[in-house]
Amino acid sequence: MATDKETLKCLIIGSGPAGYTAAVYAARANMDPVLYTGPEPGGQLMITTDVENYPGYPDGIMGPQMMEDFRKQAERFGTDVRYEKITKVDLSGPVHKAWTESGEEILAHSVIISTGASAKWLGLESEKRLTNKGVSACAVCDGFFFRGKEVAVVGGGDTAAEEALYLSKLCPTVHLLVRRDEMRASKIMQERVLKTENIKVHWHTETEEILGDEEVSGMRVVNNQTQERTEIPISGFFVAIGHKPNTDIFKDWLDMDGTGYLITKPKSTKTNIEGVFASGDAQDNVYRQAVTAAGTGCMAALDAERYLTEAGII
Template identity: 45%
Template sequence: MNAHHARVLIIGGGPAGYNAAIYAARANLKPLLVTGLQAGRRLTTMAYVENFPGFAEPVEGPLLMEQMRQQAENVGTKVMHDIITSVDFWKRPFRLQGHSGDTYLADALIIATGAQARRLGLPSEKKFNGFGVSASAIFNGVFYRNEEVVIVGGGNTAVRAALHLSNLASKVTVVHRRDRFRAESILKDRLLSKPNVTVIWNHVIDEVNGEHEPSKWVTGVRIRDVKTEDVRELPTHGLFVAIGHDPATALFRGQLDMARAGYIKVGSWSTKTSVPGVLAAGDVIDPVFRRAISAAAMGSMAAQEAEKFLAEPLVTPVETREIEIIGVYG
């Protein structure tokens, strides 16, 4: 168990976190970045990224995140693979505890913990999670080669997942609660041209069916028409849930001002939170755009505001009472 003290501590290893680290390192602030459970989170679940500047050809999501990490380290960022489990913003320096047992102290803090996959909330979904139910087509799609699979969702995440699986599975059925996709036009057109892809509009999934003998696995889903309430069974070997993401901010409840949906509140054209010296960037503050490029841009803003904060005397005293909020981000 060790103690680490950084002028700028960044939690979250996605585009916002790594770009914040790059800018902080170039300002000679010697940033320390704690990656969390899954560095890169959403980008690491994408087979290809086609709209990130600087790449003439589509780049694999995991490779893009690896290049960001290497760039951050090359300019002087120290990267730690740990999970922050508690924070205390009521003292200076800020105090954070890692799952490893290590303690982290920070003169300025940048929160870039990203977003986590949303679930359907069905007990049967939870029961078969990891046994035919998955939130990542990139990591688990290979197990469904030449099988029939179902994807639920209608945004970019769902359409990208369906495109990836269409190259592996014998049949891909997309279940969407609306009558049109919300994904980008180029992705929609590409998916709808796939001969082994079927879309079932205006339906939701009510139940995940499966067997426990001889082994636990999904065998189908029950879907319901949102207009007529009619239900029917749909056989499948796997269900991929791709219905969006929620900000990974549970760790900071009670210590930062937040919107009802869990997004951290920041100032206009700023990454400043309700606590001086604590900045936030990326999907934790963005309910609108939620793109890698906008997250990276906010990361650079946070680093510049951290640099400015550290250069000025602290004028707002911080109460020194003990508050510990427990949570996990990744």
């Protein structure tokens, strides 16, 4: 380890609402934050078109524009935004270490993790082509645009059940595609789904193709027992087969649940390692909204500021 290397007061790993909000607060607290954006600067909102549920945008805003605004605000207060990915960390000592893709070593007294989570997809070409044109991985984010229209949800877990129930309040018919003869969702969620008249459950069903040129117009599904194929007209196709938190590089250091979500101490963003804080979708497997991610980014910066103050670093 080089002894003459500058040690950052605050390293932020990952961008998006959590990372940029943490940067705004950290910069205003004289923590001189350095933020590494990761491979997808701006996070999941960069593949979201209209955002209508974030406070302060009465006419809605495009996801990429919103993230541009967040970045500009963070930089205005002095955040050093670097467009690189952190690929390795060593959180063993009081001074934490991280390495970029190009091999540069970074030293930091405090680390805020905001690496987010990525939606799992089916892997269909038509799914990729029609993303944001009727294909979505978030009913709460995008369901409003399909009010009064027929839609489909893919998945058999609690997330799929929740999304189907949410959409059933907006849409005349919700097709729930389950690839087995039972759902993985909790018993109470299954009961709610099966009692909801306008949710039509298709058992043993998998998606072969999402139909449509410029926007979703239908889907072709196959019964994996009988091989019978059916085309069903829909306007919205929601993939709810789970999310994967982008936390693999921390698995040797930080406590996480079975899926990889970082575990934080109650009423804080503190991880099991002093000076390391987790925010946004990397630690939130419940809400997963831009506004809640921003909130935890604020919390992480405040927690880091208290930590650095108590350590006599700022």
